[in-house]
Amino acid sequence: MSENIISRILKPGVRGKIWRTFIVIIAISFFLLMIDAGSYYNKSVGYLDGKFGISLPSAPEIPFKLGLDLQGGAHLVYKADMSLVPSGDAGSALEGVRDVIERRVNVFGVSEPVVQTNVSGGEHRVIVELAGVTDVNEAIQQIGETPLLEFKEQATEIRELTDEERTEMETFNINAKEQADEALDKIKNGSDFIEISKEYSTDENTKIAEGDLGQITNQDNQRVVSLISDYGEGEYSPEVIDNGDSYEIFKLVSKQEKTNPFDDNQVEKEVRASHLLLCYDGIDGCETGLSKEETYEKIKSIKEEATPANFANLVVDHTTEPGGAARMGELGWFSKGMMVEPFEDTVFSQEVGTISYVVETQFGYHLIYKEEERSIYEYNVNVVRINKITETDIIGAEAEWKNTELTGKNLDRAVVSFNPNDNTPEVSLEFDSEGGDLFAAITERNIGKQVAIFLDGYPISVPTVNERIPSGRAVISGNFTITEAKLLTQRLNAGALPVPIELISQQTVGPSLGKISLIESLKAGIAGLILVAIFMILYYRLSGLLAVFSLTIYGILILAIFKLWPVTLTLSGMAGFILSIGMAVDANVLIFERLREELKRGNPYSIALEEAFKRAWPSIRDGNVSTLITCFILIQFSTSVVKGFAITLGLGVTVSMLTAVVVTKNFSKIVDTDFFSRRAWLFGAKK
Numbered sequence: 003m004s005e006n007i008i009s010r011i012l013k014p015g016v017r018g019k020i021w022r023t024f025i026v027i028i029a030i031s032f033f034l035l036m037i038d039a040g041s042y043y044n045k046s047v048g049y050l051d052g053k054f055g056i057s058l059p060s061a062p063e064i065p066f067k068l069g070l071d072l073q074g075g076a077h078l079v080y081k082a083d084m085s086l087v088p089s090g091d092a093g094s095a096l097e098g099v100r101d102v103i104e105r106r107v108n109v110f111g112v113s114e115p116v117v118q119t120n121v122s123g124g125e126h127r128v129i130v131e132l133a134g135v136t137d138v139n140e141a142i143q144q145i146g147e148t149p150l151l152e153f154k155e156q157a158t159e160i161r162e163l164t165d166e167e168r169t170e171m172e173t174f175n176i177n178a179k180e181q182a183d184e185a186l187d188k189i190k191n192g193s194d195f196i197e198i199s200k201e202y203s204t205d206e207n208t209k210i211a212e213g214d215l216g217q218i219t220n221q222d223n224q225r226v227v228s229l230i231s232d233y234g235e236g237e238y239s240p241e242v243i244d245n246g247d248s249y250e251i252f253k254l255v256s257k258q259e260k261t262n263p264f265d266d267n268q269v270e271k272e273v274r275a276s277h278l279l280l281c282y283d284g285i286d287g288c289e290t291g292l293s294k295e296e297t298y299e300k301i302k303s304i305k306e307e308a309t310p311a312n313f314a315n316l317v318v319d320h321t322t323e324p325g326g327a328a329r330m331g332e333l334g335w336f337s338k339g340m341m342v343e344p345f346e347d348t349v350f351s352q353e354v355g356t357i358s359y360v361v362e363t364q365f366g367y368h369l370i371y372k373e374e375e376r377s378i379y380e381y382n383v384n385v386v387r388i389n390k391i392t393e394t395d396i397i398g399a400e401a402e403w404k405n406t407e408l409t410g411k412n413l414d415r416a417v418v419s420f421n422p423n424d425n426t427p428e429v430s431l432e433f434d435s436e437g438g439d440l441f442a443a444i445t446e447r448n449i450g451k452q453v454a455i456f457l458d459g460y461p462i463s464v465p466t467v468n469e470r471i472p473s474g475r476a477v478i479s480g481n482f483t484i485t486e487a488k489l490l491t492q493r494l495n496a497g498a499l500p501v502p503i504e505l506i507s508q509q510t511v512g513p514s515l516g517k518i519s520l521i522e523s524l525k526a527g528i529a530g531l532i533l534v535a536i537f538m539i540l541y542y543r544l545s546g547l548l549a550v551f552s553l554t555i556y557g558i559l560i561l562a563i564f565k566l567w568p569v570t571l572t573l574s575g576m577a578g579f580i581l582s583i584g585m586a587v588d589a590n591v592l593i594f595e596r597l598r599e600e601l602k603r604g605n606p607y608s609i610a611l612e613e614a615f616k617r618a619w620p621s622i623r624d625g626n627v628s629t630l631i632t633c634f635i636l637i638q639f640s641t642s643v644v645k646g647f648a649i650t651l652g653l654g655v656t657v658s659m660l661t662a663v664v665v666t667k668n669f670s671k672i673v674d675t676d677f678f679s680r681r682a683w684l685f686g687a688k689k
Contacts, residue, residue, distance in 0.1 A: 020671045027665055031555050034562040036061035064565045069572030069646065070133040072523070076141060079507035082126040095501050096126045103130060103145055116570070128503065133570075142505060151410030152456040153441070153476075154403035155448055167396050175390045178204075182242040182249035182388045189238060195253045195384050205248060205387040215383040219260060220272075220335075230254045230383060248389045255382040270338070274374040275349050276331035278304065278316055279323040281366035288366065290322055301360050301367045308357050313371045322366065331371075337378060340427075340483045342420065345370070364420070403454050403461075406444050412437025416491045421479060427487035429478040438474025446470040523576040530580050531557070534587050542594045544673065544684040549590040552666040556586050560657050569653070575646035582654020585629065589662035592618040594685070597670075601685055608674050615667055622662060626655050 040063040050056040116131035185202040199213025220227045233254035243250045262268040281288035282297035317331035358370040419430040455463040538546030600610030633652035
């Protein structure tokens, strides 16, 4: 008996092969359905396990990859300036821009951005799609920054303004002052500050922000905070402020203590402290003749006699920090993120007026005297800013400097380091072999002179060269916080843009609007399936019912492909998917129409079915192949919006051919029995 069963399984008859294929189709469909609805399956498994103790394997929960129009995000279009690039190099320069933007967006944390290039009408464009971005302005800033790193020597000649240029500058600035005075008079007479800023401000960033500087702290903008910190809420500058390059009027909208972004009840603080540092042999730049253990014993003995009153004298007598004795160890005010972690953890946890126990960092052993602590305040400030013209605007910011051959293209990598003299964060640069040779030559010919390090056209470090530096390494020290040093390092490692870019178009889709679009698309898809199913069942009866089962398998399969590939689903992609449903039905319609004709001729069901598939296949093949060719052309030569439509439509057409030939045919053979064969009306045919 058992041998007979095994034989029938291994060597099935004609009907057995049909049923075996049917079981395989159902098994694969069930597995793919677990992928399509993994979260619902896992919830059901959890319920069964908790209710009845039935333990079943869980399914992977793979989310759909949604485009920005369904998930929310930004669509940005940049124009690349190729005016200084030879025509033959424009293509490679544009590809270089794309590569750099991709690296910058990845540093920013955007998941799988879409960055494409396009050349149209002589304009070179880069299209950036950032799905799921919550802070679009920050993303734009990250993408648009051009970290142009340059090393410059002092120029031998500096041009002076001509009389005409000086007269033009003075006339412009007199008019700017008159405009500022007029704006202040209107504010004093009750005009809305924001409206005045929009009307009078000539600074582009101020106009874009409509005069809103947002929430700033003393660390963000010390100059502005020093000007408005004594204002009451709603007060504005009593006089126009001359900032050198602009005239400004400030208004304090609100002032509040800054709280921890993860705990609204925790107010952020800044402290003023001084410290005594003892380094030991083995630390770079330290030659005390003492081992680590001997230094530790020494600082412990100093700790025993240290008091707030004598702490400064102890620093003068014992510190090994270069310049520390002259400053008496004074560090000034600082907030979290500006010191190394062990130092910071200690000083922010100890009481004001106390001296810490020994703290170890990479610089040695510290004693920390915490002098003061205060809350960090956030100021919501509005501004009217009217730009002036300065000599630098006319002559150029880099008039006293001239270019060298060394630029950011020679940079191998940038890392955050710390100045051994005062623990401040720095950015260490390491050049490639060519850059190392250039840097050695630059330092050799500028001994005793200054060499400026420019970033984005601004000098951020202007050291004096004491000797030739053959190591191929340089240091940027610009009074950075750790956060600023890390950001600069990221920007430099991301690379400089080969050419400048300009944002010419920005479209933002909010998450709520994207969610609405997704829900509406799903409703359209479900409605389309239901209507098609009703039509097929009413018109083709049993064959239509089998087609609905086949379409269900088709839907399960195509959705699994969308998840596993993964395919980025956009609104246009959803349209392609819904259209592919119609294409899938089209194949079934061709087959069933032919089946009806064969049955009307009196052919047995099995013969009619074979003839139907045989004669319908050329039409199905030709129609779908022509559609696939069109999809391929759209994918290769169209933009991202049309490309999403073509990809989903092409996948849908391919899968629909598979389900029509394999699934629908198998289901149709299942019903090849005497009962159904004698009732041709069940297939829409009358004998």
